[in-house]
Amino acid sequence: MMKVEVEEKKASVSPKFRKRLLLGLTYLSLAFFAFVAVLPLVSVLITSLKTNEEYATTNVMSLPQKINIANFADAFKTANMGVAFLNSTIILVFVLAISTLLGTQLAYVLNRFKFKGNGLIRNLFLFATLLPGIAMQVSVYEIMTNLHLINHLYGYIILMCGTDIISIYVYIQFFENIPISLDESGIMDGAGYFRVYWSILLPLLKPAIVTSCILKGVGTYNEYYCANLYLQDKTRFATVATSLYTFVGPLGSQYNMICAGVIISLLPALIVFITCQNQIYSGLTSGAVKG
Numbered sequence: 001m002m003k004v005e006v007e008e009k010k011a012s013v014s015p016k017f018r019k020r021l022l023l024g025l026t027y028l029s030l031a032f033f034a035f036v037a038v039l040p041l042v043s044v045l046i047t048s049l050k051t052n053e054e055y056a057t058t059n060v061m062s063l064p065q066k067i068n069i070a071n072f073a074d075a076f077k078t079a080n081m082g083v084a085f086l087n088s089t090i091i092l093v094f095v096l097a098i099s100t101l102l103g104t105q106l107a108y109v110l111n112r113f114k115f116k117g118n119g120l121i122r123n124l125f126l127f128a129t130l131l132p133g134i135a136m137q138v139s140v141y142e143i144m145t146n147l148h149l150i151n152h153l154y155g156y157i158i159l160m161c162g163t164d165i166i167s168i169y170v171y172i173q174f175f176e177n178i179p180i181s182l183d184e185s186g187i188m189d190g191a192g193y194f195r196v197y198w199s200i201l202l203p204l205l206k207p208a209i210v211t212s213c214i215l216k217g218v219g220t221y222n223e224y225y226c227a228n229l230y231l232q233d234k235t236r237f238a239t240v241a242t243s244l245y246t247f248v249g250p251l252g253s254q255y256n257m258i259c260a261g262v263i264i265s266l267l268p269a270l271i272v273f274i275t276c277q278n279q280i281y282s283g284l285t286s287g288a289v290k291g
Contacts (some may be wrong), residue, residue: 027131037272048072048259055256058098075247075260080235084243085268087153088221088233091239093159095220099164102211104205109196112183122172129165137229144230151232159230160220167212174208175201221269240265 043060048071050064076082110118140159141150148154156180178201186196224241234246244261247254 020026044127044251044259044262047256049262050256051252052256071256071260072264075257078257079243079261080260081240081243081264082240083236084238084240087237088240090153091157091160092217092220095160096217098157098161099167099216100209100213103164103167104171104202105197105208107168107175110168111172111175112180125165125168128230134225141229150230151237153231153237154225156230156237160223161227164212164216167216170208170212174205175249178204218269 046063047055047060049067049069050058051066051068052069054064054068110122138186142153144150144159147155148160182200183196186200187193191199223239227239228242228245231239231242234242246256246263247257247261
């Protein structure tokens, strides 16, 4: 009888204990991954506050004996980050605007109009996403050279607008969830296809546009390889990503200045995220549900 009672107590306690254990492991894993994510940022911030001598004689997690805020001003001036921010802003504005217009219009045509080759075009887009970009750089560089687009901002903007295949699929998925009856109602009221696209469908694509702009904007802002290859005049056409390599040289790298530049380059993205976080979360969650 006593044995049965003990077993019943164990059975009654076991689910509660398992629930608490699972909750504890969940919080422990969240704390661990948060620590892993924050640790590099803390290391960069600490390094950015050190002098050259102090960085050379201490480890990356040692707190500076004297906070050296002058690193930020020196990094901003030496790396010409004012011009870099201006160029990156111009590139972002044009790339996002052109990519949004081209991507939504192309998705509108592929989704709303049935014609021969529609499926072939979609499959070609899918095939293009599987090709590594680095494998096509020789051909792309030759095309850019023949068209005299190297060392020009507009050439780099055109190049970045032509690599937006993922966003096209995002827009197509959203169009598939918009009833075609809206198109028919607009056409019956006398609107043309472009008016239907611009006045009726495009406003409904706001969550998809936010999602694709986040993906495209982050990739464009952080892009280094093509910016370094096609914008060769670093005094006039430096971007935020390429300006940080001012402190890298054959005789050594000034990592404290690099870290100061990294902190400066993070500030605009941080401000945009804090200001527009509600729209960003809405766009991402809507994109996940619609897709």
